[in-house]
């Protein structure tokens with residue numbers, strides 16, 4: 206590999222990392238804002254309405270919106286960067302479905318690695334290589 210290709214690779218990796226970080230930031234901003242609004246709306250509705258069908262509708266509709274946003278936030282998280290296998294160190298992007306059903310702690314998910322076929326607590330990383 207010559208020097209120019211090398212530099213190009215580094216530049217591409219850097220752009221990839223930046224893009225992934227941006228996606229993660231968007232994900233957190235979206236999730237936090239929605240959570241705050243969701244809790245706020247529920248509190249206000251309970252406080253102002255006490256009971257009745259309107260309260261039920263408000264709680265129901267905001268819950269549906271919150272769930273949709275949570276699913277979308279997961280999509281952003283899966284698309285941002287890679288998961289690093291705790292067993293062999295291979296970095297991979299899981300399917301949305303696999304990520305959805307994987308137990309997780311923060312952004313570390315219990316996923317099956319396509320390289321070694323083992324399940325491990327795969328950490329979220331922003332780059333394809335170190």
Ligand SMILES: [Zn+2]
Pocket residue numbers: 290291292293294295318319320321322323
């Ligand atoms: Zn592995």
